[in-house]
Amino acid sequence: MSTSFAGAYRQLADAQKGHARGAPAYSVYVNRRIGRTLAAWAYRAGLTPNQVTAISAVNTFAALALLMLLPAHGWTGVLVAVLLTLGYAWDSADGQLARLRGAGSLAGEWLDHFVDAVKIASLHLAVLVALQLHTPLAGTPWLLVPLGFSVVAVVTFFGMLLNDLLKSKKGVSSTHARGGGTLLRSAVLLPTDFGMVCLVFVLWGWTAGFLVAYTALAIAGAAFLALAAVRWFHEIAALDREEA
Template sequence: MIDDPFRQWLSRHWGAPAIALHRAGITANQVTVVAAVLGVTASALVAVHLTGSGIALWLVSRLLDGYDGMLARLAGNGSLFGGYLDITFDMLAYSAMAIAFAVAMPADVVLWMVVLLGYVLAITTTLALSSLAEKTHRQLSSDRSIQFTRALAEGGETTLVYVLIALAPSVSRYVLVVWIALLAITVIQRTALARRLLS
């Protein structure tokens, strides 16, 4: 829900780093890979109870992930493979962090397993709807490689959940229950949209 507004804000107010990276010859795909490596490293830190350092590095990785699209547009060489790489590595990072929290908080492991199930269903409904809508020549979203539909549970909300749990682990179960509900609503929303557009 907050992903597109954040990208627009980042592009308008913090575009200078993307310009600097472009001038240095850094490609969008390289930024995507580095962001994923930082995200997985952040997950490893959380898993071994270095939560503060892990979440700080996670925020850096997600901020960096916001620049790959900008870099591709600056270079004028955005590719479908770049879009593939971006969504694949994003899911790697988000899932790795969920597993890290499950390791660090074994009492909540079942809830984290349900969260991972929610991720699988959320991304499956996204990709299936995007692919099938393209066959019917329907435009669902902006000029991104994959057509995402706005939803309650997106990357920005995922990061907010991770930060909240890191800062207040005592309420993690309540946060996770709400997060699971939002993931479920997201899947239902996309399924209803798919029924309306594709029937």
């Protein structure tokens, strides 16, 4: 690669678009910037966007495996949090690398979303298994929290993808349209950020503290989904009225 790391980083910084209207703060101001650094490194290393997606998957699923296999100690939580955070950052890096290389493809986008779907469907179920195996919460109603969180996360992801699909059929900008986000909105949405789910595992060795923080994130996610679902339905219904 003829472009230096610094040059690639500058190109990525200059090519950044406004963040999506629904993008929370960690994703915009932390994860994207870490991802930019990783994308510049990957560009210099000659990696492809699909290889970067694979690195993201390895980090994420290694974290989930360790969560279920290792005892609930503080160091376990830190290790899981680091791996999940890296997986999330690499997930941001693959799209940025594709833009830098001018090599975006439908197959690459499919792979990225497919890995995201597996991650979202698996993460909270892994928490459920780990709570059952490694904490005093085994067999208690608290195990319903990760089960409910899993439903919320999967339905939210599906709803966003479905919105984008239906809107694209009408030539309307997607749910993640760029340029409409604000700092205040991003801050308000912080509890719904996947990055916060990654970081909450630093509390894993303190079961009570982890459960309180994790449950708060689950409630925030459920509230967001309830409000978003109403808005999404009205947006799609408006497209029907325009067509009629």
